[in-house]
Amino acid sequence: MTLQIPLEHSNCSDCPIRHRAVCAHCDGDELAELEEIKYYRTFEAGQTIIWSGDQMNFVGSVVSGIASLTQTMEDGRTQMVGLLLPSDFVGRPGRESAAYDVLATTDVVMCCFRKKPFEELMARTPHIAHRLLQMTLDELDAAREWMLVLGRKTAREKIASLLSIIARRDASISKDRRAEPIVFDLPLTREAMADYLGLTLETVSRQMSALKKDGVILLEGKRHVTIPDMGRLMEEAGDDTDGGFLV
Amino acid sequence: MTLQIPLEHSNCSDCPIRHRAVCAHCDGDELAELEEIKYYRTFEAGQTIIWSGDQMNFVGSVVSGIASLTQTMEDGRTQMVGLLLPSDFVGRPGRESAAYDVLATTDVVMCCFRKKPFEELMARTPHIAHRLLQMTLDELDAAREWMLVLGRKTAREKIASLLSIIARRDASISKDRRAEPIVFDLPLTREAMADYLGLTLETVSRQMSALKKDGVILLEGKRHVTIPDMGRLMEEAGDDTDGGFLV
DNA sequence: TCACCCACTTGATCTCGGTCAAGGTATCTG
DNA sequence: CAGATACCTTGACCGAGATCAAGTGGGTGA
Numbered sequence: 001m002t003l004q005i006p007l008e009h010s011n012c013s014d015c016p017i018r019h020r021a022v023c024a025h026c027d028g029d030e031l032a033e034l035e036e037i038k039y040y041r042t043f044e045a046g047q048t049i050i051w052s053g054d055q056m057n058f059v060g061s062v063v064s065g066i067a068s069l070t071q072t073m074e075d076g077r078t079q080m081v082g083l084l085l086p087s088d089f090v091g092r093p094g095r096e097s098a099a100y101d102v103l104a105t106t107d108v109v110m111c112c113f114r115k116k117p118f119e120e121l122m123a124r125t126p127h128i129a130h131r132l133l134q135m136t137l138d139e140l141d142a143a144r145e146w147m148l149v150l151g152r153k154t155a156r157e158k159i160a161s162l163l164s165i166i167a168r169r170d171a172s173i174s175k176d177r178r179a180e181p182i183v184f185d186l187p188l189t190r191e192a193m194a195d196y197l198g199l200t201l202e203t204v205s206r207q208m209s210a211l212k213k214d215g216v217i218l219l220e221g222k223r224h225v226t227i228p229d230m231g232r233l234m235e236e237a238g239d240d241t242d243g244g245f246l247v
Numbered sequence: 248m249t250l251q252i253p254l255e256h257s258n259c260s261d262c263p264i265r266h267r268a269v270c271a272h273c274d275g276d277e278l279a280e281l282e283e284i285k286y287y288r289t290f291e292a293g294q295t296i297i298w299s300g301d302q303m304n305f306v307g308s309v310v311s312g313i314a315s316l317t318q319t320m321e322d323g324r325t326q327m328v329g330l331l332l333p334s335d336f337v338g339r340p341g342r343e344s345a346a347y348d349v350l351a352t353t354d355v356v357m358c359c360f361r362k363k364p365f366e367e368l369m370a371r372t373p374h375i376a377h378r379l380l381q382m383t384l385d386e387l388d389a390a391r392e393w394m395l396v397l398g399r400k401t402a403r404e405k406i407a408s409l410l411s412i413i414a415r416r417d418a419s420i421s422k423d424r425r426a427e428p429i430v431f432d433l434p435l436t437r438e439a440m441a442d443y444l445g446l447t448l449e450t451v452s453r454q455m456s457a458l459k460k461d462g463v464i465l466l467e468g469k470r471h472v473t474i475p476d477m478g479r480l481m482e483e484a485g486d487d488t489d490g491g492f493l494v
Numbered sequence: 495t496c497a498c499c500c501a502c503t504t505g506a507t508c509t510c511g512g513t514c515a516a517g518g519t520a521t522c523t524g
Numbered sequence: 525c526a527g528a529t530a531c532c533t534t535g536a537c538c539g540a541g542a543t544c545a546a547g548t549g550g551g552t553g554a
Contacts, residue, residue, distance in 0.1 A: 071395045073485055079398040081391035092384055094377075099388055129376050130341075136383045137339055141346055143390040144328035148318045150397035151326040151445025155511065190532065198398025203511055205533055221520090222532060238320055402541065437502065450541055452503055468550090469502060496554090503548070510542090518533070524526090 037117040043067075043104040050090075050102040058112040059091030065108035066187045069100040070195060080196040081143070085169060085187075089135055093119055105192055150198050153238055158197040159207040160237035163217065167227050182227040190222075211236070284364040290314075290351040297337075297349040305359040306338030312355035313434045316347040317442065327443040329386070332416060332434075336382055340366055352439055397445050400485055405444040406454040407484035410464065414474050429474040458483070 040063070043049050049067060050056065062084050069082030081100060084090060090102065090110070122128045149161050170184045186193075190208075194201040211217045216236055218226040227233050234240075287310070290296050296314060297303065309331050316329030328347060331337060337349065337357070369375045396408050417431045433440075437455075441448040458464045463483055465473040474480050481487075 069391070071391070073395070073399065074487065075485075077399040079395040081394045094381055095384070100391065123373070123377075126370070126373060126376065129373065129380065130370075133376065133380045133383060134341055136380060136387060137342070140383060140387050140390060143387060143394065144316070144318070144347065147328045147390065147394060147397055148320070148326040150394055152320065152324040189530095200512060201532080202513080202534085206511090209533075238322075240321065447542060448502080449504085449543080453541090456503075497552105498554100499550100499552085501548105501550090503546100505546080506544085508541105508543075510540100511538105512540090513538075514536090516533100516535080519531085521529085521531105523528080 033117075033121055034113065037114045037121075039112055039114075041110050041112055043108045043110070045104055045106050045108075047104045047108075048101060049104055049108065049110070050098045050100075052098055052101045054098050055096065056091060056098050056115060058115050059089070059093060059118055060110050060112035061089050062086050063109040063111050066105040067108050067110075068103050068105050068192065068195075070103055071100055078195050079198060080192070082139070083196065089132075091115065093122060093132060105189075106187060155197075155199055155203050155207050156210065156236065157238045158199060159193070159204065159211060160216070160233055161239070162193060162197060163211075163225065163227065164230070164233050164237050164239070167225075167230065167233070182230060184225055186223045186225055280364075280368055281360065284361045284368075286359055286361075288357050288359055290355045290357070292351055292353050292355075294351045294355075295348060296351055296355065296357070297345045299345055299348045301345050302343060303338060303345050303362060305362050306336070306340060306365055307357050307359035308336045309333050310356040310358050313352040314355050314357075315350050315352050315439065315442075317350055318347055325442050326445060327439070328390070330443065336379075338362065340369060340379060352436075353434060402444075402446055402450050402454050403457065403483065404485045405446060406440070406451065406458060407463070407480055408486070409440060409444060410458075410472065410474065411477070411480050411484050411486070414472075414477065414480070429477060431472055433470045433472055 043065075045065075052071070064086050067084040067090070068080045069084070070078050070080045072078040084102075092099070093115075122132065149158055153161060166186070167182045167184060170182065188196070190201045190204045193199075194204045197204070208217075208219070212219050215228070216233055218228065220226070290312075292312075299318070311333050314331040314337070315327045316331070317325050317327045319325040331349075339346070340362075369379065396405055400408060413433070414429045414431060417429065435443070437448040437451045440446075441451045444451070455464075455466070459466050462475070463480055465475065467473075
């Protein structure tokens with residue numbers, strides 16, 4: 001999903017974008033400049049961070065918590081079009097207004113930069129622009145993989161795909177040994193999963209139960225997931241078995 | 248979908264990317280350099296232009312014809328994840344291999360640039376990098392709009408959405424008067440439409456017939472479409488009535 | 495002119511996931 | 525502790541779209 005900074009690198013700063021955009025080619029002036037235009041904001045679970053169509057006066061990245069980009073039709077049908085995990089970037093340099101609602105799915109801390117100065121810095125600093133292009137291309141890849149999920153996969157495959165995406169992101173942070181079970185807490189409600197996958201929450205619930213019954217996943221409570229065999233999960237997702245690990 | 252250069256500007260050159268990437272801030276040296284690394288390739292309808300996973304040694308843009316980015320699962324289910332119309336850009340600066348199959352839906356002429364020199368030029372030329380970032384953001388927006396279509400719209404709404412996207416692109420090239428009927432030839436087979444929308448070709452056919460019966464569209468033969476009332480079509484698509492024209 | 499092909503249409507039937515409805519469980523509050 | 529609330533599960537039923545199966549029509553080549 002979108003973008004990710006290995007957390008062990010965040011000692012570079014408590015703000016991921018500094019590492020991603022700047023530290024790779026560290027430059028004291030740029031760091032100082034970023035520091036000046038930087039500020040933090042916190043949001044509670046369920047709060048709307050940005051309304052679609054609003055003027056956007058900042059860009060930034062998620063420090064902790066989960067946010068989502070969602071689109072809503074007049075009759076209330078909603079589709080999540082982006083999932084923002086810690087270290088993901090928010091905002092569109094060069095665009096004045098937001099294209100989607102950004103919702104805090106859990107409590108969220110964001111590190112923000114005032115947009116105008118950030119853009120000016122970007123214009124003067126080729127490697128920041130380059131970094132941003134790479135990040136955007138990553139997001140585009142993620143969106144397109146997601147389109148295959150939405151358009152062609154069954155409900156069971158959709159759930160397996162989502163679990164494997166989350167598991168992969170979690171696992172790659174801690175370790176990439178493939179054989180051992182992967183354990184994590186689901187950061188999404190059943191409803192958020194449904195909005196992600198184009199399903200209803202009832203179907204999500206049923207398929208979670210089915211995957212549990214079949215031993216593909218283990219569930220403790222409603223959110224704590226153990227994946228005993230990642231290969232098995234990826235078969236269920238309809239991906240080739242180890243594609244995700246080779247990316 | 249994706250990107251578009253008004254065709255009346257193409258007198259700047261027969262190759263769209265020169266206009267998009269360069270001419271806005273014309274510079275003789277850059278133009279000469281692009282000219283050197285440029286070449287044309289033609290493909291027949293049905294041919295695969297690029298295989299997913301292949302080494303990509305060029306970037307470029309579509310001069311004429313329609314190409315599509317598609318993903319295929321092992322069992323043959325396929326989903327189109329990008330539709331490339333004339334003037335759209337192909338390729339991922341900074342990536343070595345292709346992420347999707349690129350198929351020629353009709354006969355296609357591409358204008359290509361050898362990738363290595365193009366990237367070098369890009370590194371030296373901020374406004375090309377900037378242009379590319381804007382194009383990629385546009386594609387990301389298109390992909391996310393498409394995700395709403397795939398995840399939450401009914402078959403009828405999906406067809407109406409596709410027709411309105413194609414009509415809008417066609418219409419904006421010639422004129423943007425809203426009241427008059429819009430006429431165009433569908434560049435896609437029913438099967439390609441199905442792959443675009445996550446449907447079967449039978450469902451596409453049925454919904455086309457239904458829209459015709461209800462007077463939302465007029466059909467002469469199988470491909471020639473007239474849209475008497477664009478607002479009506481957009482209502483059927485579930486979009487707000489004039490959103491598309493305000494973009 | 496006929497045979498063939500390809501893209502498309504239409505019909506009959508089936509099925510997956512949506513809808514509606516009832517319960518369950520954990521946490522918080524008065 | 526009772527009641528409220530938010531989140532989740534499960535069951536019964538239904539319908540939109542998939543699947544399977546003919547059939548149509550226009551274009552091409554022998």
